Amino acid sequence: GQQLNQSPQSMFIQEGEDVSMNCTSSSIFNTWLWYKQEPGEGPVLLIALYKAGELTSNGRLTAQFGITRKDSFLNISASIPSDVGIYFCAGLSGNAGNMLTFGGGTRLMVKP
Amino acid sequence: DTAVSQTPKYLVTQMGNDKSIKCEQNLGHDTMYWYKQDSKKFLKIMFSYNNKELIINETVPNRFSPKSPDKAHLNLHINSLELGDSAVYFCASSLRVTGELFFGEGSRLTVL
Numbered sequence: 001g002q003q004l005n006q007s008p009q010s011m012f013i014q015e016g017e018d019v020s021m022n023c024t025s026s027s028i029f030n031t032w033l034w035y036k037q038e039p040g041e042g043p044v045l046l047i048a049l050y051k052a053g054e055l056t057s058n059g060r061l062t063a064q065f066g067i068t069r070k071d072s073f074l075n076i077s078a079s080i081p082s083d084v085g086i087y088f089c090a091g092l093s094g095n096a097g098n099m100l101t102f103g104g105g106t107r108l109m110v111k112p
Numbered sequence: 113d114t115a116v117s118q119t120p121k122y123l124v125t126q127m128g129n130d131k132s133i134k135c136e137q138n139l140g141h142d143t144m145y146w147y148k149q150d151s152k153k154f155l156k157i158m159f160s161y162n163n164k165e166l167i168i169n170e171t172v173p174n175r176f177s178p179k180s181p182d183k184a185h186l187n188l189h190i191n192s193l194e195l196g197d198s199a200v201y202f203c204a205s206s207l208r209v210t211g212e213l214f215f216g217e218g219s220r221l222t223v224l
Contacts, residue, residue: 033212035215037153040217040218041218042116042202042204042215042218043155043202043213043215044215045212045214086153088155090213099160099168100213102154102155102156105154105155107153
């Protein structure tokens with residue numbers, strides 16, 4: 001089946017630092033989504049990407065749909081303590097019953 | 113108003129029991145899902161319903177039976193609970209099969 005490799009698995013950074021994480025696949029995706037999950041909550045959609053090469057921002061978050069359609073990147077600038085959580089990438093290929101495939105998550109910890 | 117709501121939020125029960133988790137969405141979406149999140153936070157799809165009809169049924173034991181009385185509701189019934197069923201179960205919905213998912217807050221099931 002399709003798999004998404006998300007890295008890094010975890011990050012422990014200082015408040016104010018920028019953060020980068022990425023997701024790669026051996027398959028092509030038509031849509032990339034980035035979610036954030038806080039403790040005790042469900043994943044919340046942050047950014048949706050629909051076109052190869054697309055760069056989209058949401059506040060301090062910026063995500064890019066890789067030109068090969070096999071990867072995506074999420075950057076967080078000037079991190080703050082409330083950025084703590086698990087960030088998931090998810091891809092939709094249009095195959096496999098249009099099932100959304102999730103990466104394994106990047107656990108972000110921010111030290112004030 | 114909560115968009116995707118699921119009850120109960122916590123469920124502790126003994127092995128062998130039968131339990132249900134309910135989910136309702138008020139977003140007017142056509143498609144609803146059940147995901148299982150294990151202790152390593154990996155999100156795995158279990159079922160997907162579109163307009164009350166089952167469209168995805170991943171390799172889930174037949175002790176798990178979803179029921180969709182209408183397109184705003186998707187309930188999950190689990191028979192003969194086992195220790196390995198302990199996890200957080202998330203309900204989600206999307207406007208269409210290929211759309212972005214909106215998640216509920218999760219139901220943490222603990223089987224003793």
